[in-house]
Amino acid sequence: MPSEEFIVTPWEVEGHVDYNKLMLLFGTQPIDDELLARFQKLVGEIPLMLRRQVFFSHRDLDWILDTYEAGEKFVLYTGRGPSGQTHLGHLMPWMFTKYLQDVFGADLYFQMTDDEKFLQKDELSANATRSFSYDNCLDLIALGFDPEKTRIFLDTEYVKTLYPIALEVAKRITFSAARAVFGFDASANIGMIFFTSMQSAPAFLPSILAGRNVPVLIPCAIDQDPHFRIARDAAPKMGYYKPALIYSRFFPSLLGMDKMSASLPDTSIFTTDTPEEARKKISNAFTGGRPTAEEQRRLGANPDICPIYDLYLFHFFEKDEDVAKLYNAECKGGNILCGEDKQRLIKIVVDFVKEHQRKRRQYLDKAREILQVG
Numbered sequence: 015m016p017s018e019e020f021i022v023t024p025w026e027v028e029g030h031v032d033y034n035k036l037m038l039l040f041g042t043q044p045i046d047d048e049l050l051a052r053f054q055k056l057v058g059e060i061p062l063m064l065r066r067q068v069f070f071s072h073r074d075l076d077w078i079l080d081t082y083e084a085g086e087k088f089v090l091y092t093g094r095g096p097s098g099q100t101h102l103g104h105l106m107p108w109m110f111t112k113y114l115q116d117v118f119g120a121d122l123y124f125q126m127t128d129d130e131k132f133l134q135k136d137e138l139s140a141n142a143t144r145s146f147s148y149d150n151c152l153d154l155i156a157l158g159f160d161p162e163k164t165r166i167f168l169d170t171e172y173v174k175t176l177y178p179i180a181l182e183v184a185k186r187i188t189f190s191a192a193r194a195v196f197g198f199d200a201s202a203n204i205g206m207i208f209f210t211s212m213q214s215a216p217a218f219l220p221s222i223l224a225g226r227n228v229p230v231l232i233p234c235a236i237d238q239d240p241h242f243r244i245a246r247d248a249a250p251k252m253g254y255y256k257p258a259l260i261y262s263r264f265f266p267s268l269l270g271m272d273k274m275s276a277s278l279p280d281t282s283i284f285t286t287d288t289p290e291e292a293r294k295k296i297s298n299a300f301t302g303g304r305p306t307a308e309e310q311r312r313l314g315a316n317p318d319i320c321p322i323y324d325l326y327l328f329h330f331f332e333k334d335e336d337v338a339k340l341y342n343a344e345c346k347g348g349n350i351l352c353g354e355d356k357q358r359l360i361k362i363v364v365d366f367v368k369e370h371q372r373k374r375r376q377y378l379d380k381a382r383e384i385l386q387v388g
């Protein structure tokens with residue numbers, strides 16, 4: 015989706031993303047106070063990722079809550095394109111999905127699009143995307159999803175179930191619609207043009223399996239919206255509910271761009287990083303600091319452009335008071351230097367990654383079993 019300053023598609027995020035403008039471009043809605051109040055009423059709190067506007071936009075979330083209040087359970091659907099190791103940005107939507115699974119008791123369908131990544135990345139073989147799928151699956155399971163309520167599937171294996179649904183979608187989407195949504199040009203391979211039907215398919219799977227219309231809520235970052243515009247277009251033509259969406263911002267790049275990106279390793283902390291790798295990347299990260307310590311103490315720094323601040327905000331400070339103190343007194347007030355702030359974050363991130371790796375290891379032998387193949 016081109017605009018003057020930034021581009022957001024499922025395969026490319028470039029420039030400085032203006033999220034308000036993006037909502038207008040995509041036609042999604044902000045998560046407003048009324049919706050937050052409904053969360054408060056339904057689950058007894060406003061979860062961190064909503065009150066800090068990490069998840070900030072939606073399509074039909076109000077309808078999902080209406081149906082839930084009316085006694086109809088919704089199903090969650092999200093996924094991963096296995097093109098490499100998982101980074102902390104990928105974990106954000108999955109952690110929020112886990113939260114939603116817990117508080118709403120929802121079933122989860124999780125799609126591993128090894129087909130997508132094979133088609134998209136010249137350098138990746140089919141074997142490589144498959145083997146990343148098994149590896150990425152460990153990250154998902156390590157977050158503690160309820161195995162009774164979670165179905166994880168690999169596209170190239172689960173194709174017998176997904177393909178008939180994808181065909182129904184594909185038949186209803188013209189090339190010109192796909193080109194307008196994704197910006198394909200004549201050099202796009204024809205697999206990529208079809209692929210969106212595969213990502214749409216699981217949005218209808220719960221209805222097909224249940225033999226009746228089932229509401230589906232998809233938590234993910236907003237880069238995936240183009241796929242779900244296609245799915246929502248096709249839904250009424252196929253006789254299904256349109257899937258609802260809840261969208262997050264991008265977990266920022268450590269180098270100051272807008273998105274932690276697996277293809278640029280120095281922008282990201284991977285769940286498989288050693289403590290030393292994580293330490294080095296955070297030490298080298300961009301910050302909103304001043305050129306000298308003296309200036310920083312006198313003038314304060316700028317948290318609004320700082321990925322280190324964002325990491326605390328998005329995840330690593332649980333208490334809102336700690337975030338407010340960092341933003342105002344420590345950072346803007348010039349009472350902390352970026353070096354000290356980074357040291358504190360390194361400790362927290364290294365502990366988090368170590369603990370995640372410990373949980374991940376428990377499932378090493380089980381990935382193939384967990385990743386449903388047929």
Ligand code: TYM
Nearest residue numbers: 092093094095103104106107125234235238264265273274
């Ligand atoms: P993928 O593998 O690019 O990303 C997996 C999930 O992580 C989100 N994401 C991020 N979130 C926050 N900050 C970031 N820096 C960041 N980078 C990626 C993505 O939005 C996604 O939610 N085609 C998909 C796989 C997929 C899928 C789905 C995703 C299949 N079905 C349904 C969401 C919902 C993909 O390649 O995601």
